[in-house]
Amino acid sequence: MTTASAERFALRLHKVSKAFGGVQALNKVDFEVRAGEVHCLAGENGCGKSTLIKVVTGVHRPESADLIELFGQRIDRITPVQARELGVSVIWQDLALFPHMSVAENIAFDDLVGLRPKSVRYGEMTTRAGKVLERLGVRMELGAPLHSLPIAQRQVVAIARALMNDAKLIFMDEPTASLTQSETDRLLDIVRKLSAQGVAIVFVSHRLAEVLEIAERVTVVRDGNLVGVYPTEGMTQARLGELMTGHHIENDVSARDLPDAPVAFQARGLSRHGEFHDVDLTIKAGEVVGLTGLIGAGRTELAHVMMGMRRADSGDMQLNGAPYRPKSVRAAIEQGMAYVSEDRLSLGLLQKQSIADNTVISVLRKLTSVTGLISESRKADLVRHWIKELGVKIGAPEDPISTLSGGNQQKVVLAKWLATDPKLLILDSPTVGVDVGARAGIFRIVRQLADEGLAILLISDEVTEVMHNSDRILHMADGRIQQEYDPRTISVPQLEERIYA
Amino acid sequence: MRDLMKSYTIEVRLAVVLALICVGLSIAAPQFATLPNATSLLNNSAVNLIWAVGLLVVLIAGGIDISFAVASSVVQYVAAKMLMAVGGGNWVLGFLFCGSLGILLGLLNAWLIHGFRIISIVVTIATFNAFFGLLMFFSGGRNIYNLPDWWTARIFIFEHENAQGVWSELTLSVAVMIGCVVATWALIRRTNIGRQLYAFGDNPEGARRAGVNIAVMQGVAFGWMGLMAGIAGLCQVNIVKEVVPNALYGRELDVLAAVVLGGARLGGGKGTILGCVLGVMFVAITQNGLNLLGVSPFAFQMIIGAAILIAISTSNIDLSQVLRKKEVRS
Numbered sequence: 001m002t003t004a005s006a007e008r009f010a011l012r013l014h015k016v017s018k019a020f021g022g023v024q025a026l027n028k029v030d031f032e033v034r035a036g037e038v039h040c041l042a043g044e045n046g047c048g049k050s051t052l053i054k055v056v057t058g059v060h061r062p063e064s065a066d067l068i069e070l071f072g073q074r075i076d077r078i079t080p081v082q083a084r085e086l087g088v089s090v091i092w093q094d095l096a097l098f099p100h101m102s103v104a105e106n107i108a109f110d111d112l113v114g115l116r117p118k119s120v121r122y123g124e125m126t127t128r129a130g131k132v133l134e135r136l137g138v139r140m141e142l143g144a145p146l147h148s149l150p151i152a153q154r155q156v157v158a159i160a161r162a163l164m165n166d167a168k169l170i171f172m173d174e175p176t177a178s179l180t181q182s183e184t185d186r187l188l189d190i191v192r193k194l195s196a197q198g199v200a201i202v203f204v205s206h207r208l209a210e211v212l213e214i215a216e217r218v219t220v221v222r223d224g225n226l227v228g229v230y231p232t233e234g235m236t237q238a239r240l241g242e243l244m245t246g247h248h249i250e251n252d253v254s255a256r257d258l259p260d261a262p263v264a265f266q267a268r269g270l271s272r273h274g275e276f277h278d279v280d281l282t283i284k285a286g287e288v289v290g291l292t293g294l295i296g297a298g299r300t301e302l303a304h305v306m307m308g309m310r311r312a313d314s315g316d317m318q319l320n321g322a323p324y325r326p327k328s329v330r331a332a333i334e335q336g337m338a339y340v341s342e343d344r345l346s347l348g349l350l351q352k353q354s355i356a357d358n359t360v361i362s363v364l365r366k367l368t369s370v371t372g373l374i375s376e377s378r379k380a381d382l383v384r385h386w387i388k389e390l391g392v393k394i395g396a397p398e399d400p401i402s403t404l405s406g407g408n409q410q411k412v413v414l415a416k417w418l419a420t421d422p423k424l425l426i427l428d429s430p431t432v433g434v435d436v437g438a439r440a441g442i443f444r445i446v447r448q449l450a451d452e453g454l455a456i457l458l459i460s461d462e463v464t465e466v467m468h469n470s471d472r473i474l475h476m477a478d479g480r481i482q483q484e485y486d487p488r489t490i491s492v493p494q495l496e497e498r499i500y501a
Numbered sequence: 502m503r504d505l506m507k508s509y510t511i512e513v514r515l516a517v518v519l520a521l522i523c524v525g526l527s528i529a530a531p532q533f534a535t536l537p538n539a540t541s542l543l544n545n546s547a548v549n550l551i552w553a554v555g556l557l558v559v560l561i562a563g564g565i566d567i568s569f570a571v572a573s574s575v576v577q578y579v580a581a582k583m584l585m586a587v588g589g590g591n592w593v594l595g596f597l598f599c600g601s602l603g604i605l606l607g608l609l610n611a612w613l614i615h616g617f618r619i620i621s622i623v624v625t626i627a628t629f630n631a632f633f634g635l636l637m638f639f640s641g642g643r644n645i646y647n648l649p650d651w652w653t654a655r656i657f658i659f660e661h662e663n664a665q666g667v668w669s670e671l672t673l674s675v676a677v678m679i680g681c682v683v684a685t686w687a688l689i690r691r692t693n694i695g696r697q698l699y700a701f702g703d704n705p706e707g708a709r710r711a712g713v714n715i716a717v718m719q720g721v722a723f724g725w726m727g728l729m730a731g732i733a734g735l736c737q738v739n740i741v742k743e744v745v746p747n748a749l750y751g752r753e754l755d756v757l758a759a760v761v762l763g764g765a766r767l768g769g770g771k772g773t774i775l776g777c778v779l780g781v782m783f784v785a786i787t788q789n790g791l792n793l794l795g796v797s798p799f800a801f802q803m804i805i806g807a808a809i810l811i812a813i814s815t816s817n818i819d820l821s822q823v824l825r826k827k828e829v830r831s
Contacts, residue, residue, distance in 0.1 A: 081712070096707035098700050100770040109700060112693040113712045119691050 010035045010169045010200035011056060011088075014067035018051055018060055025051040026062070027224045033169065035071075036198040038191060040205065040215035040232070041171075043244055044435045045405045048224040049204055053171050057090055058083045071168060084110075087168035093177060095158045099147035104129040106146050107160045132160045135197070136190050152183035159190065163199075170194070171202045176210060177432055180295035181461050181500065188214050206435050208237040209464060220244055237464065245437040254447060255471045255487040261285045263321070264455035265424045267306070270315035275301040276479035279315070283424065283455040288446065290470030290487075291459045293499060298479040299459045300342060303426050306457075307339045308332035320423060333362065336423030340413050340430055342459075348413045349401050356383045356397035358412050363419045386415035390445055407438020414445065424455045431465060443469045463496050475499060511764035512776045515812070519783050522790065530793035536661060536669040538789070546785045547674035548737045550778065552756045553763075554685040555729025557777045560760060561689060562722035563702035563769025564614065564621035568629040569726055570753040572606045573734035575632050577744045580735070581645045589649035599731040606632070607727020611719040629753070636746050645744040652735075653742040674736040681729060686774040688725065698722060702769025758809050759784045783808070 015028040026048045033039045043049050054060040055068075058078035062068075068075050070086050097106050104122075105112075107129035112120065126142050133140055138156050146154060155175055162170050172191075176184045184207075191201055191214055205211050211218060212232050220227040220243045227243050261284040270279040276298035283289050291299055305312045308326030317324040319335055326332035341348050349358050360367060360379050367382070369375040383397050392411045394404060401409060410430060417425060427446070431439045446469060450456055460466050466473050466487075473485040475498060485495060527534035552569055559566045576599050583598065584590040590598070606628075613624045659671040689695035701708040701718045709715055738744055763780025765772030787808060788801055796804075 092710075094706075096704065096710050098703040098707060098770065100703050100766070101696075101699060105696065109696075110711055112696045112700075114693065115714060115717055118693040120693060120696055 008034055009069065010037070010071055012067060012069040013052075013056070013065065016052070016055055016062045016065040016068070018055060018062045024224050026055070029221065029224070029226045031219055031226075032229070033200050033202055035168070035200055036195055037217065038195045038201045038203060038215045040203045040211045040218040041221065042204075042208075042211060042218050042240060043221040043227075044437050045407070047221045047244075049221060050173075051224075052221070053090060053173070053202075053204075056083065056169075056171070057088055084165060087166055088171075089162035089165060089167035089169070090171040091155075091158045091162060091173065091175065093174045095154055097146055097154060097158060097161070100145055102143050103140055103146060103149070103157055104142040106157050107132060107164055109161065110165055128164065129160065132163050135163065136160060137193060138190070150183075151178050152180075152187065155179070155187060156190065159194075163194075167199065169200045169202070171204070173204045174206065175203070176205060176207060182294060184210060206431075206439075207462070208240050208436065209462070212237065212240070222246055241436045241440075244435075245440075247437070253468060253487045258284050258287050258471065261287060264319070265306075265324075265457075266318040268316055270302070270305065270312050270317065272301065272305055272310065272312050274479075276476075279481055281457075281474070281481070283457060285423075285455050286450050286453045287472070288450050288456045288458055288470045290466030290473040291457060291476055292461070292463060292466045292473060292495075293476035293482075295461070297476040299476050300428060302476075303339060303428055303457070303459060306332075306424075306426060307337055333420055333422075336421070337426070338417035338420055338422035338424070339426045340410075340417060340428060342429040342432065349409060351402045352400055354398045355387075355392075355394055355401050355404065355412055356380070358401045359383045359386055359397075359415050360419065362416050382419060386419060389418075390415055391441065405435075405438065407434045407441065410434055410438070410442060411445070414442070418449070422454065424457065425449065426457045426459065428459045429461060430458070431460075431462070439465075463499065464492055467492050467495065512773060512779060515763065515776065515779045515783060518812075519779060519786065522783075522786060526786070526790040526793070530790060532793050533790060536663065537667050538793075540659070540669040540671050542785055542789050543675050544670075544672050544740070546781060547672070547678040548733045548740070549752070549756055549759070549785070550678045550781050551681045551729050551733040551736065552752075553760050553777050553781045554682055554774065555726040555733075556756060556760050557763075557765055557772050557774065558685060558689060558698065558725045559621070559722045560765040560767065561702050561769060561772045562698045562718055563705060564719070564722060565625065565757075565767065566610065566621065566723065566726050567625040567753055567757075568606075568610065568632055569730040569733075570749040570751070570756070571629055571633045571636065572603065572727065572730040573737065574744075574746055574749045575606065575636050576602045576731045576734040577738050578636055578640055578645070578746060581648055581738075581744045584649055584652075585647065589651070591649075591651055595652060595735055596732070599735040600728050601731070603727040603729070603731020603734070604724045605727065606730070607723040607725070608720055610727075611723035614723070615716050615719045633747075633750060640746045642746055644746070648738065648742070648744070652738055654739075656739075672740065674740055677732060677736050681732060682774060682778065685725070685729075689774070694721060699770055702771075704770070755784065756781070758805075762809050762812050783812075 009032055011031070011033040013029065013031040015030065016026055017024070017028055018026040029048065029052065031052060041049050041052065051060060055062050056078070058080040061077065068078060070088065073086070098109065101109070104126040108125045129142055136156065136159065140153060140156070146157065149157070159170070176187060179187060188210065191203070195201060203211065203215055212235055215232050217229055217231055218235065218240065219229045222244060263282055264285040265281070265283040267279055267281040271277045279302060293299055304310050306317070308329050308331055324335060326335065326337070350361070356379065360382055364374060367374050367378050369378070387394060387397070390411045392408050392415065394408065401412060404412065430442060434442065446456060446458070458466060458470055470487060473487055473495070475482045475485065483498070532538055555569060556566060579602060580595065580599050584595065610625055610628055613619060613628070614621050656673040657670045658673060658676045661669045663669070689698060697708065697713045698718055698721065700711070701713055701715065705715070737749065741748070759780040760777050761767065762783060763776035763778070765777065784805055787805060791801055791804060
């Protein structure tokens with residue numbers, strides 16, 4: 001290869017194909033990343049993004065490829081070791097770090113790998129780890145065990161670890177999925193800094209706003225085929241979503257007025273010390289109220305009080321006109337409350353159990369037959385009903401829930417709650433880790449539920465999400481509802497400015 | 502200092518409690534804080550400590566071993582038979598033989614766990630039964646008194662006679678134990694192999710992706726446990742001067758409890774030599790103290806059990822957080 005391309009490209013793949021069984025995961029895909037570029041790899045779940053990353057890192061061997069070139073060096077067959085030595089690094093979503101080890105040891109861990117016995121020099125390890133963090137412009141207690149850090153900082157540790165191996169091309173798989181907006185901003189700053197230092201970054205994210213903000217170019221893949229490579233300048237979220245899914249996505253404000261609808265839920269002067277103060281909240285039947293604001297604003301804490309997980313210090317709540325003072329979560333559910341929590345993977349679903357069991361877990365008592373045991377036929381009926389109703393794509397109801405994609409898992413969580421026949425549904429960050437197409441599907445369901453008369457409180461970090469899917473938007477900050485907005489009279493940038501000001 | 506408190510919370514707490522117990526016992530039982538008592542405590546704890554550091558390595562790597570105590574018995578029995586067959590042997594041969602046989606038994610566990618992807622508790626309960634069954638079958642449950650002279654000879658590394666003519670002695674087993682403790686510390690703390698063991702126990706998938714050789718890690722962990730079991734078997738014979746096939750049966754759970762008490766995590770990835778030693782000594786000293794106080798031996802088990810429960814259930818409470826909360830409130 002010519003030296004010109006050696007300088008310009010960190011990675012070049014031409015016509016790479018890979019099939020698993022009968023499924024063509026990648027079909028003659030081209031993918032190029034320039035040195036020092038921030039590049040986004042976009043596509044829905046299962047489109048071939050992960051396969052592409054695994055080909056570059058040598059985990060999968062492609063069936064055919066016209067060219068694989070890393071940093072100007074043509075390679076016939078990549079092995080994982082070779083990829084790492086050349087400077088390719090992947091930060092998977094689960095980070096693959098060691099919670100009980102210190103920050104320094106996590107950063108320097110790859111030096112310790114191998115079977116030739118070596119002695120460990122902690123002092124040197126700490127110095128080197130500190131230098132890498134300095135390069136990122138981050139300060140951290142190097143001796144602290146990793147599990148004592150918030151997820152955002154662990155993400156930084158994972159990046160530092162990649163840099164420790166002299167990474168020149170870093171793939172980041174959904175790095176911001178569990179971060180708040182301000183944490184995301186800080187991470188994006190680090191990504192920019194690395195890019196300025198000549199490190200190429202391939203960003204995989206479902207949050208299109210962030211993709212457009214950080215990346216220079218975006219490569220879109222759909223069903224294993226390359227759709228195209230586009231500059232992000234001039235690209236809109238809607239257009240990118242269309243390229244990824246191949247469909248036109250409704251992304252308009254859907255707010256309506258509901259002058260005659262009865263009030264489903266009302267809170268007056270609700271306070272809990274140190275969490276939120278004097279909150280007034282009214283949600284009508286059939287209304288979707290968006291609640292947005294920065295993390296720590298008290299949104300989730302408010303939801304917890306509404307669900308009976310904690311008690312309010314003062315103020316009162318009404319549900320369907322009757323006083324509502326839940327003593328426990330069970331009491332709240334019985335009175336018609338439902339809560340889709342923000343941490344779906346650990347709190348919302350029993351990952352190892354079947355789709356069917358997850359769907360009926362909240363209504364087991366309704367399924368008992370005269371013997372007091374669970375009626376299998378009633379259970380099967382209920383599961384079939386909700387899978388059809390919400391359009392969950394599954395193999396069999398007996399399959400473990402972990403076999404489903406993020407979007408379909410979230411639908412099962414919804415089904416589980418809808419089976420309790422709720423009056424008010426609280427959705428806390430319902431689309432974390434859910435891709436564009438599935439998001440649209442979930443919000444279509446949400447809108448349909450509202451049309452059927454369900455009151456919905458939609459809590460989200462993402463301004464566009466509340467803009468497009470709520471009838472009214474409440475902005476919460478420092479434990480207080482600051483202001484109410486009508487999505488029809490404010491734009492996304494205006495709202496963002498108010499929130500992040 | 503605060504860092505030290507943070508990373509060694511359990512160890513610091515255990516040391517404080519142990520110190521309090523020692524002070525209390527010195528006042529309540531005059532014989533407690535004497536040189537003869539201290540040396541006999543060490544002599545009696547040597548075998549448990551050797552096992553404990555071996556088990557610590559297995560726990561750090563995310564496994565568990567139930568079979569090590571009966572493995573020691575198997576090693577003793579086979580060694581006694583083989584060494585007598587080759588004319589008696591000597592210490593060097595004894596260490597080599599017991600060590601390698603122990604390693605073999607440990608590797609058998611590792612192979613079953615890794616090769617067939619069976620969890621370690623199931624494998625080692627099975628090998629525990631298999632080892633013990635085979636041993637009882639071949640030995641017929643009979644003790645062996647006919648042992649080489651070197652093996653049963655009393656060797657002291659420290660001797661002292663006090664004014665009343667009472668001797669304090671430290672046996673060879675204590676020296677061996679100290680060697681095992683130091684070697685294990687060096688392995689897990691100072692070598693890259695040891696750090697990979699921690700990583701493997703902490704996050705197996707993360708370790709695998711980082712290129713840690715999982716099969717070798719299982720081999721190192723259970724092989725080290727086996728080596729310690731072999732050495733412990735050798736030392737125990739030197740102390741009791743006979744081979745009793747069922748003498749060690751049941752000791753494994755006491756050791757396991759002591760190691761967990763010392764802060765090793767059953768899920769893997771966490772545990773220190775200091776904590777492990779403190780855990781074993783905590784149990785030994787409590788037992789010794791109760792004995793000196795004239796408490797019925799039947800009460801030992803109950804009190805030790807209660808102490809372990811209290812220690813483990815309170816070890817999850819983060820003292821620094823409790824303190825911080827108080828600060829905020831005040």
